[in-house]
Amino acid sequence: MALCGAGQALRGLAMAIESLLAEISRAHFPHPPATPERIATFEARMGWRLDEDLRAFFLHCDGAELFERLPEANYSILSLAGIEEATLRLRRRDHSDGEDACWYPLVDCQDSDFVLVDVARPGGPYPLLDAYHETYPREVRRVAGSFREFLERALASDDQFFWLEE
Template sequence: MSMKSLLAEVSQLHYPRPPATLLQVAAFEARMGWKLDEDLRSFYLHCNGATLFAPLPDVNYHLLPLGRIERASVAIRGSEEDVDGSPSHFTLVDMQDTNFVILDVATPVNGCYPLLDAFHETYPDEAPRIAASFEEFLEKALRSGNRSFWLSDGPLEE
């Protein structure tokens, strides 16, 4: 499914925030020191964050607005020390209870940042890759039935 179709589905069936402006994207990139990949740029210019399946606060998938993305070690461990998490790991999706889906901005593949599972009890020692791109992640999340698709044994919805 194309990113355009996925974004239309987010708008029609889920809870998107208003879009970010080009100025907000530029300010975010300047503050973070890295640029959004094409998938993420499309998402944030379409909606500056969203929740899937339910509105806040009781939501599993809270795709963070630009202003809430931060270094994963800060969000999970309250630390900017490299021993507490890679300086290239940033929060993207709040899965609640200090569990996050994070980006690794140091290792883009085909121009896309991979997404990792950051379980608060095992991060940074374990952070398995769960999607090669935001587009892949979003498609699987939308088909998950509101489950953490990478932890689920059941089939995804069609």
């Protein structure tokens, strides 16, 4: 019985990410999906694997803007190529070699502000962190326990940075 309940819980999570992705397609600005081969290349190059929520997102759309198109978008979820490019920019700026070496930019909030994904715990779900350009890398703040939670809260935010209201 416990396994059956666990399976139902997992299906509920999968349905939740699928409904969030459907909302992005319906009312926001998704990019074309990444191929499984592109995801495998990204993971090999970066040295970490996408968790289930991120994999579902990138198979659905390889990046997206929420609420507004660029350059006005507060929430620009980077493509896989965008993560690679932004990672190089941040690494040159902060010389990451400690704890922050496991932090990768995932959402560009404009003005050099990013939401980072923390991949320190293999397999995920990966928490997301606010990286305000004035205090990064000295200070970061957890804004969501998973990408699914981040999407849920971002989509309900009316285009506001939900973690700034807390």
